[in-house]
Amino acid sequence: MNPPRSTFLHSLRRHPSRGLLLLAALLVVIFFLSLFIGRYPGMVFLTPSRLAGDELAQRLVFNLRLPRLITALLLGMSLAAAGTVLQMIFGNPLVEPGFLGVSQGAAFGAAFSIIFFSSAAWLVQGMAALFAFLGLAFSYFLARKVRFGGWVLRLILSGIAVSALFSAGVGVLKFIADPLRQLPEITFWLLGGLWSVTWNSVRAILPVVLAGLLVMERMRWRLNLLSLEDDVAFSLGVSPGRERLLVLTAAVAATASVISVSGMVGWLGLIVPHLARRLFGADSRYALPGSMLIGGLFAVVSDNLARTLLAGEIPLGILTSLFGALLFILLMVSQSIKVQQ
Amino acid sequence: MSTALLSFADIQFGYQQGNHLVLDGLWLEVNAGSVTAILGPNGSGKTTLLRLALGWLKPSAGKVLLAGKPIERYSRHELGRWMGLVPQTEHIPYAYSLLEYVLLGRAPYLKPLQMPGEEDVRVARQALERVGLQALAKRSVLTLSGGEKQLVLVARALAQQPRLLLLDEPTAHLDLGNKYHLLRLLNTLASQGVTVLLTTHEPEVAAAIASEVVLMRHGRVQHAGAIGETLTGERLSETYGIPVHVRQIDGRRFITWDVNGDGG
Numbered sequence: 001m002n003p004p005r006s007t008f009l010h011s012l013r014r015h016p017s018r019g020l021l022l023l024a025a026l027l028v029v030i031f032f033l034s035l036f037i038g039r040y041p042g043m044v045f046l047t048p049s050r051l052a053g054d055e056l057a058q059r060l061v062f063n064l065r066l067p068r069l070i071t072a073l074l075l076g077m078s079l080a081a082a083g084t085v086l087q088m089i090f091g092n093p094l095v096e097p098g099f100l101g102v103s104q105g106a107a108f109g110a111a112f113s114i115i116f117f118s119s120a121a122w123l124v125q126g127m128a129a130l131f132a133f134l135g136l137a138f139s140y141f142l143a144r145k146v147r148f149g150g151w152v153l154r155l156i157l158s159g160i161a162v163s164a165l166f167s168a169g170v171g172v173l174k175f176i177a178d179p180l181r182q183l184p185e186i187t188f189w190l191l192g193g194l195w196s197v198t199w200n201s202v203r204a205i206l207p208v209v210l211a212g213l214l215v216m217e218r219m220r221w222r223l224n225l226l227s228l229e230d231d232v233a234f235s236l237g238v239s240p241g242r243e244r245l246l247v248l249t250a251a252v253a254a255t256a257s258v259i260s261v262s263g264m265v266g267w268l269g270l271i272v273p274h275l276a277r278r279l280f281g282a283d284s285r286y287a288l289p290g291s292m293l294i295g296g297l298f299a300v301v302s303d304n305l306a307r308t309l310l311a312g313e314i315p316l317g318i319l320t321s322l323f324g325a326l327l328f329i330l331l332m333v334s335q336s337i338k339v340q341q
Numbered sequence: 342m343s344t345a346l347l348s349f350a351d352i353q354f355g356y357q358q359g360n361h362l363v364l365d366g367l368w369l370e371v372n373a374g375s376v377t378a379i380l381g382p383n384g385s386g387k388t389t390l391l392r393l394a395l396g397w398l399k400p401s402a403g404k405v406l407l408a409g410k411p412i413e414r415y416s417r418h419e420l421g422r423w424m425g426l427v428p429q430t431e432h433i434p435y436a437y438s439l440l441e442y443v444l445l446g447r448a449p450y451l452k453p454l455q456m457p458g459e460e461d462v463r464v465a466r467q468a469l470e471r472v473g474l475q476a477l478a479k480r481s482v483l484t485l486s487g488g489e490k491q492l493v494l495v496a497r498a499l500a501q502q503p504r505l506l507l508l509d510e511p512t513a514h515l516d517l518g519n520k521y522h523l524l525r526l527l528n529t530l531a532s533q534g535v536t537v538l539l540t541t542h543e544p545e546v547a548a549a550i551a552s553e554v555v556l557m558r559h560g561r562v563q564h565a566g567a568i569g570e571t572l573t574g575e576r577l578s579e580t581y582g583i584p585v586h587v588r589q590i591d592g593r594r595f596i597t598w599d600v601n602g603d604g605g
Binding site for chain 1: 392395396397417418420421422424425426428431432434435436437438441445446448449453454456457481501507
């Protein structure tokens with residue numbers, strides 16, 4: 001029935017915890033290898049012996065590459081986990097953190113800060129996080145006022161409307177921005193990247209991101225329950241509204257924190273959850289940790305390419321969109337995305 | 342005190358404020374250990390009644406009592422252990438395996454962040470076995486036929502180990518064979534002390550398993566009681582507004598109606 005290449009997939013599905021361990025080990029190895037990958041001193045690979053003797057190399061690895069890699073890891077894990085969470089609680093495989101006004105809100109906040117206050121990193125990040133939450137809150141309260149449709153439909157419609165408003169706002173800000181000084185900064189932020197990451201930015205986002213990831217991880221079995229229709233979930237002893245809000249807040253908090261540092265990094269949150277479900281099955285007990293690990297791997301590898309491929313930096317968002325969209329096409333053609341009516 | 346497990350007292354309910362009432366002045370008692378079938382035309386409020394029983398909908402006036410206690414005084418977990426729901430249809434968004442899906446029925450027995458353990462898996466497997474689907478435990482629910490899917494929903498409700506089982510038109514998508522198996526299963530459950538409350542559009546289903554029948558029309562109970570008094574030609578004709586005959590042969594009830602008849 002299935003082509004022979006799927007035997008590996010089948011064994012993964014039968015023993016998902018083994019697959020998760022394998023993936024985690026792969027992630028650890030790639031993470032440490034990535035510390036040695038870059039454009040200093042020569043092309044691509046820094047040897048350990050060189051690292052031991054070269055003070056500049058040490059500073060580069062521990063003060064630039066390490067915080068950057070940690071951020072890439074957190075970024076990938078958060079976006080992928082948030083994508084899984086949103087796809088579960090909305091019972092819809094085509095949702096991602098860009099919904100609910102979160103991403104566009106963050107973009108507006110960042111652009112607003114660059115134009116009206118300053119482009120100091122902490123302020124841009126703070127404003128981005130603030131407006132990401134405002135985007136969510138606005139979507140949420142608007143959804144409560146919408147007078148037709150189920151709760152999920154109302155939230156999604158409100159999210160689309162709020163995203164469009166913020167996106168129009170970003171358009172206005174770009175139009176009035178100083179084309180030599182401010183516009184390039186806004187554009188670069190919108191493209192997404194991790195070149196400005198320092199230990200300070202890691203320290204700033206780490207508590208919130210870890211808390212968000214932990215809540216999502218602990219709730220992972222209940223995500224299955226939250227994917228059911230409200231009355232059915234209720235009949236199983238669940239408080240669908242309250243539990244959805246809790247896990248949604250965790251997802252948005254983690255997402256807002258990481259994108260406040262990275263800028264817009266698209267497609268990862270949509271595509272990685274699909275890959276994880278394909279490898280580990282639909283049960284979020286395994287699909288969610290799988291999604292986190294694949295997301296981390298995806299972001300670390302993409303960021304390695306972003307900083308090594310060309311002499312200048314390629315914006316990370318461009319690479320993730322490129323790989324994400326290609327994967328999406330592949331998955332669609334290979335029929336693993338089943339959108340049910 | 343009566344032996345009513347579930348009682349509805351003067352219930353009023355409308356889906357939107359100010360609009361017409363779906364249920365208006367409804368009284369009903371469901372006896373412990375009974376198999377109660379609710380019959381009535383489309384829109385008479387059968388499904389709404391089940392959702393009130395579940396505690397999911399709250400009446401705008403009147404009281405729902407479960408074992409003598411107002412239903413809103415039970416916690417969600419308690420309600421989830423008391424009763425299981427088998428909805429008419431269910432949108433299943435992802436390709437869960439049958440076992441994973443039935444395992445969700447264990448939620449009321451787990452603490453907020455607890456994951457199901459071996460005992461829960463055992464109960465879920467047992468529930469799958471009772472509906473005869475144990476061989477498909479690893480299959481995806483999305484690959485099932487309509488009838489098998491309905492049985493999975495029953496299995497999930499059984500994994501809740503409920504004392505009261507609510508079923509919304511459980512036989513609507515079933516072929517004759519599956520209908521037979523499901524109704525037999527409900528009979529067995531009733532004999533083991535589970536109270537069964539189901540809605541149906543088929544008087545034959547009521548005739549096959551119900552001990553008590555409720556006839557609803559326009560958001561009220563027209564007649565309720567033992568099957569001998571309620572499942573009669575006269576009362577069914579009144580409820581549906583068409584000529585219906587009930588014949589008893591060897592103690593079994595046969596419902597007949599004739600679209601080519603003379604209307605009487």
